[in-house]
Amino acid sequence: MTGIWPFVPSNAPTSLAHAKGSYLYLQNGKKILDAAGGAVVANVGHGRREVADAIHAATLNATYVVPPWLTPEREALVHELREHWLPEHLPCVHLCSGGSEGNESAIKIAVQYQTAIGQPQRRLILARQLSYHGTTISMAGLSGHASRKRGLESILEQPPYIQTPYPLRCPLGPHHPDACDYYLQDLEDTIERLGPENIAALIAEPINGSSGGAITPPQGYWQRAQRILNRHGILLIMDEVMTGFGRTGVAFGSQLYGVEPDLLVAGKGLAGGYAAVAGVFGRADIAQAIATAGFNVMFHTFGALPQSCAAATAVLKILREEDLVARSASLGQTTVARLRSAFGQHPNVAEIRGAGMLIGIEIVKDRDTLERFDASARITEQLSQAAMDAGVFFYPGGTGEYRDVLCIGAPFIIGEPEIDLMERALGAALASLP
Numbered sequence: 001m002t003g004i005w006p007f008v009p010s011n012a013p014t015s016l017a018h019a020k021g022s023y024l025y026l027q028n029g030k031k032i033l034d035a036a037g038g039a040v041v042a043n044v045g046h047g048r049r050e051v052a053d054a055i056h057a058a059t060l061n062a063t064y065v066v067p068p069w070l071t072p073e074r075e076a077l078v079h080e081l082r083e084h085w086l087p088e089h090l091p092c093v094h095l096c097s098g099g100s101e102g103n104e105s106a107i108k109i110a111v112q113y114q115t116a117i118g119q120p121q122r123r124l125i126l127a128r129q130l131s132y133h134g135t136t137i138s139m140a141g142l143s144g145h146a147s148r149k150r151g152l153e154s155i156l157e158q159p160p161y162i163q164t165p166y167p168l169r170c171p172l173g174p175h176h177p178d179a180c181d182y183y184l185q186d187l188e189d190t191i192e193r194l195g196p197e198n199i200a201a202l203i204a205e206p207i208n209g210s211s212g213g214a215i216t217p218p219q220g221y222w223q224r225a226q227r228i229l230n231r232h233g234i235l236l237i238m239d240e241v242m243t244g245f246g247r248t249g250v251a252f253g254s255q256l257y258g259v260e261p262d263l264l265v266a267g268k269g270l271a272g273g274y275a276a277v278a279g280v281f282g283r284a285d286i287a288q289a290i291a292t293a294g295f296n297v298m299f300h301t302f303g304a305l306p307q308s309c310a311a312a313t314a315v316l317k318i319l320r321e322e323d324l325v326a327r328s329a330s331l332g333q334t335t336v337a338r339l340r341s342a343f344g345q346h347p348n349v350a351e352i353r354g355a356g357m358l359i360g361i362e363i364v365k366d367r368d369t370l371e372r373f374d375a376s377a378r379i380t381e382q383l384s385q386a387a388m389d390a391g392v393f394f395y396p397g398g399t400g401e402y403r404d405v406l407c408i409g410a411p412f413i414i415g416e417p418e419i420d421l422m423e424r425a426l427g428a429a430l431a432s433l434p
């Protein structure tokens with residue numbers, strides 16, 4: 001297939017034969033641990049029969065039904081979400097086919113809401129300098145992700161950016177005690193400069209995902225940021241496409257910080273990779289204001305596909321019945337502790353961080369100054385390849401500007417043997433550094 005797949009020709013792509021549990025089996029006979037969970041998606045592992053059976057049954061029940069109609073599969077998913085997953089203040093559900101669509105829908109909902117309540121001049125969306133929200137033209141524009149915008153700069157709108165809290169690289173100094181105040185001041189100053197009356201919403205990940213490598217904000221940041229936003233009538237859209245549904249060891253990453261987003265978007269783990277589905281979850285008064293104004297929240301043709309809803313319900317049940325969210329939390333703690341003890345003082349390891357099964361390992365040229373390797377050295381690529389040679393697929397992170405990062409987004413079903421394997425592969429990858 002070289003030259004035929006993918007669209008942009010590359011060296012021979014990795015060819016997979018099949019996958020089971022936490023492992024990928026390549027056509028060349030190699031067995032690889034899927035420590036990336038694909039693109040930080042697979043949470044219950046590959047090849048669960050009960051999910052395949054649920055998709056099969058939904059396909060036979062009704063193959064395609066327009067999204068506004070209710071089907072048994074849609075009803076069951078909304079029930080599962082409301083009963084067991086969603087924060088109480090977010091009962092309304094809009095389903096799309098992926099994270100980019102979900103974030104776009106959330107922004108449209110935020111602007112429609114502001115218009116509905118008599119604030120049509122609120123047309124600005126605040127975003128963050130280091131972030132990823134998707135690949136459609138408007139989401140690529142919002143994202144603070146240089147390498148994914150290359151060649152598109154001429155058509156992408158640049159939003160107003162605030163700084164992403166990045167304790168290791170806080171301009172006041174690494175993990176400075178005033179880091180939280182520093183980043184909140186940046187939020188306040190940006191709002192002041194733009195005029196709060198012009199801003200509809202802030203979109204942000206609670207923990208920065210793979211763009212920065214599981215960067216966690218200073219404690220207190222989110223609660224105080226939300227108070228600032230509330231004071232100015234600015235909605236908080238939490239992009240939990242990567243952090244949602246147990247990835248960080250709790251249902252949603254925002255819950256780690258006691259923050260209550262007005263709109264929450266989650267994708268990837270919602271169906272664990274078994275189907276293309278993402279959700280926008282919102283406050284009832286937001287939905288009601290849009291309804292009263294007579295606006296429509298338009299659907300995508302394949303939004304809320306019954307098969308996808310059935311897959312999501314089956315995956316969410318597995319997560320609950322096998323207590324996998326708690327397992328994500330404890331696996332995360334064990335993995336971080338093990339990797340820190342093995343590599344925490346390595347001269348090229350700046351930080352090992354994250355929450356639950358979302359872990360980032362930041363690699364630098366010099367641990368003391370935090371100087372990065374030159375971009376031309378393509379260190380992340382080199383590390384990923386060395387780890388693959390050692391039998392582990394880590395997710396390569398970073399934005400090109402912010403580098404070099406390896407991410408772990410393994411299924412929540414891994415155990416000690418897989419943690420051993422990740423430790424060995426990371427050791428092999430680090431040993432390959434210049």
Ligand SMILES: Cc1ncc(COP(=O)(O)O)c(C=O)c1O
Nearest residue numbers: 098099100132133134209241242
């Ligand atoms: C935080 C975040 N938001 C949005 C997206 C885009 O989601 P999708 O690729 O499903 O469109 C991603 C994908 O990696 C993501 O990590």
